[in-house]
Structures are given as structure tokens and as C-alpha cells.
Amino acid sequence: MEHVEVGPDKVVVRFTITEHHLQPFGIPHGGIYCAVHESTASTAGQVWLGRKGVVVGTNNSTDFIRQATLGDTITVTATPIHRGRTQQLWHLDSIGPDGRLVAQGQVRLANLDKEIPPEALAAFGLDPEA
Template sequence: MIKEEILKKLNSYNTNTLMETLSIEFVDVGEDFITAKMPVNSKVHQPYGILHGGATAALAETLGSLASAYFLKSKDKIVKGIDLSINHLKSKREGFVFGTARPIHRGRTTHLWEIKVVDEEGNLISLCKLTNIILDKKQ
């Protein structure tokens, strides 16, 4: 499957979800990473007019969870986030942020992802780690 088809399929999962509400869009996928962008505007601001940490958390968990599911390539498993930690390093008022999830560990039952959230110039906005548990789907 070519990259454009993969991205179209990944973005199709956003319909009627928080990802659609936050306008998260998957923009790149490779051998061991997935990247998405999210606009920074009043929808994702906190009262001081800057990017809300919860919106950043939603972007990070979206990327890490989808990355686990995508790279597992199994219809018999489900992915659930069990731990998310984020260090917010820089604020952002407008434009876009881009998150990229890369694996730290992909085991049989747990995955650990590092998600870097940067602005358009590549400045690090937040550094995130997400741990997922991999479970069997119940029939």
C-alpha cells in the first residue's frame, strides 16, 4: 500500500472522535514512526490563549496508540494506553504542532512510545512517553 493510501486509511479512523474535534490529521508514516499535525487555535487554547496541555496529551495518546495498533497489524489485538507522561517545554499560541511517535520498546504485551511535539520550525513544544498494553480482543 502506498503512503497516501495508508494516511487516508489512518485519517478515516478520526470520524466522530476526539481526533476529529481537535482536527488531528495524520501526515506521515514510515517504517517505525507516525506523524500527525494539530492546529493551535481557540479550540485547543487554555484561558491564557496558549495551547492546552490536555490537547497536547490527546495528540500524544492518539499517535502512540495508533502507532501500536498500526505496527501490530493484528485484528485479534486491541491497544489501550496505561501511562502517559508529558513535559511541556514551550508554549504555542497559533499555527500548528506536529507530533511524531517513535518506539522505545515494542514487546509482546507492552509498547513504549516517545512522542515529540514540535512547532512549524521544529522547536520542541512537549516531550511525551506513552505506555500501551496489548490485549486479546474478546470475541
């Protein structure tokens, strides 16, 4: 997964469908979209929440609209629907190389009142010493 844009109000990632993403019938497994959606929403939610806690996924709902094929590059964009004190809800669009919607989803995150591990701070570009 390549992070194209990372900010508190939008995260955009890209990935390419490889043989590892195919189910036995040769089409992309829906789980790849679910996994990328949750990862993208979690990144967005954590960047928005910052040092105030840790986000964890509590629900992931993904609809598969049309089939991508081997070699297709998919662009996933996460945008907020709701961001509150205890939870967040993010909308995700997965767009194929032709600009058409491949999958669409929502991921709900819980904002936990926990200290962020130093290695996680570094992964999100936050100074562990600050």
C-alpha cells in the same frame, strides 16, 4: 488532526492550535498535547500490532517545553522505545512551526488479546474480510 505518515515504526501527525485548544489565559492547554500524543502512539502501536490484538493506553507522561500560540501548526512524531508481547512504550516529540520542541512525552500501551472490531480494522486500513 492530519495523519502525515502512518507506519509500524513511525507515525507523524499535524494539528493547528485553534481557539478550542486555549485555556482561560489564552495559551494552549497542555491536555491537547497529551491527547494527541496518546492518539498518535495508539495509532502507531495498533499498526505495529496488527491483527494480534487491541492496544490501549496505560500511561501518558507529557512535558511542556515551550509555549505555542494560536494558529501554530504542531507536528507530532511517535517512535518506538520498546515493543513487546504484552506492552509497548512510545516516544513523542511535538515540534512547532519554527522547528523547536514544544512538548515531549512517552505513552505506554498494553497489548490486549482481544478481537479487533470490523470498524476499527477499516480505520487502520486492514481488510475486515481477511
